[in-house]
Amino acid sequence: PEIQYSLPSWFVKRWKKRLPGEWDDFFSANNRVPPLSIRVNTLKITTYELKKILLQEGVGKIEEGRWHDVLKIYGYPYIKDLRSYKMGYFTVQDEGAMWVSHVLSPNPGETVLDLCSSPGGKAFHIATLMSNKGLVYAVDIKDDVLIKETKERLGIDIIKPIRFDLRKEMKDFYQKADKVLLDAPCTGLGTMRRRPELKWKRSEKDIYRMSDLQKLLIKNAVKYVKTGGTLVYSVCTLEGEEGEDVVKYLLTLSPNYELSPIDGKPYLYLYPHIYDTDGFFIAKIKVK
Template sequence: MNDVRAFAAQALADVALRGASLRDVMERQAPRLADPRDRALLMALVSDGARWWLRFDAAINHLLERPLRDKEPRIHALLVLGLVQLEILRMPDYAAVAATVQAARSLKRPQLAGLVNAVLRRWQREREKHLATLDAQPRTRHAHPGWLAKAIAKDWPAQAEAVMAANNNEPPLMLRANARRVTREALIEQMLAADYEAHPHPWLRDGIVLPHSSDVTRMPGFAQGLFAVQDGAAQIAADLLDACDGQRVLDACAAPGGKACHVLERAKVALTAVEYDPARAERIRQNLDRLGLNANLVIGDAGDPEGWWDGMPFDRIMIDAPCSATGVLRRRPDVRLHRRDTDIAAMAEQQQRILASLWPMLAIGGRLVYVTCSLLRAENESVVQTWLAGQPDAHVVPFELPVGQAAAVGWQVLPGDGDLDGMYYAVLEKR
């Protein structure tokens, strides 16, 4: 089988119906396609399929007399992809329908090819009626689970519609120039010479923006470690940490290592990166090696430092806390399918534990930056406020960013603010 849409249907069924990670599925499926254009189409189909699943899954239920989801999950996913091609990717009707019908045959379900054709043709005939039904509810209008739509509306009532719309937009490709090896200006010149539409981010000093996703491994400078892929919201963390040469720095919950590498590119520090998951820790090592950086990589629990801390205080600590990832749905669309409302309280408890465990390791006069890629107050300002109530030696450092809004403690960038991902930051000093 070498049918991109058939591959995509299998991948989407794994992500949406079996709980698989989009990243893991793509790493497994993409190498099976030799043509980079086929791999790009596969990524577009599966990403948009996951992003819009909650909308078009409901539509398929309305179009079928008997559901296919349980008995024929790949065909159900293929039908969702048919609507994605028509409504999101705006492919020509005849090509999208014909190719999707052929994919049913590639999946060895020729007996269902006629059904696939009939369902997609019915959508075309009854499109306006079905779109009106889908647009009537937040869950299907914005393809967000009901609990999350309510949580966003509760925490950010004035911005809720804009946030959910931003979550469904294609994000730009954002890079971080490796200041150890190249200037941002020189790297942009290389990219422009290779016909990449790259320009400097307006206020992030290492940031480079390209309007569309691309295979970064083919871009000039990737193999030489001249840049890393990192959204601008994540690049802010190194600015707030403000590490200086000679300092001891801890990056807790460090995988995949983007923030740790950024700190090392900025200053000559002794950095310890802690990660609980050995497989994710290996990704930190790979990023360090490609960028030509060195760190003390520790596999351990950031919330239980007794087994790995040497007793020497750190001048800077970054807690990139485990969270719901609700701020990065535009880059990780599968999160909306896998996250549950019951996860949030457990996340907040873990965040409190890590913060309480690491604060004693900070030197007097030192700085701690608490970061999450969440937009939910329960994981952000509420965690920091609760912890501050029992910590008299912690001082909140006020700051402002060019985008986003002040929180009760710290600062919140919402998805789409300045075309960045959603991220929360609090800066604390020990006095």
């Protein structure tokens, strides 16, 4: 399989053990070129109207996506050159990344923290789901130039960027947020359909190293959730050490942290061969 699917042997070994009977489909899916998913900026335009405009702009093949505000585009690589993009009618985002914000399910008027936010795709989705009403703090160690530019393009003004190293605690934010999203730094191995070079740049050591960082980040993140609020933890990788192990560690810290099922399951694993998305792990934790 290593040669057939052009995958490192350590990765093949892990996943043959994890998905007996399915690994063949999983490896194949990771080698397929994914469609380009776009999320309609419903604050400016409807999906129906945007689809008509895209066809007029020369986009040949368009399919509807999983949600009412998603379109899938095929064979048009110059999407950001389109006038409709520059007008802020849509943004490019994988359906797996969109799923994260749907699990968070923010409401208009709430205070939301989006941690490790850069480049801001989920923050903008959250703000759109909130009808641009409330407050979204987009926190990241990186500079917020891109967020400022995108705010202008999309016409969203409830996002407040904060530059901060989240390995430290944001003491001013203790129990301040209705909802917190921690989309943690990770190995990114779920995105190899788009970034095939990653599989050769990562090793098993990276998985364990990232897991240690993720545990520190989630321990801090949960402190910003109000009593009765929600923390969503997500990573664009399917490795257990970066997903379930991190959440199980958090649950040992306090009896007030409780796993909320997603679609009747304790966790959501978005496998490329099942959902045709990037590989994501998503968990939802209630703070009592």
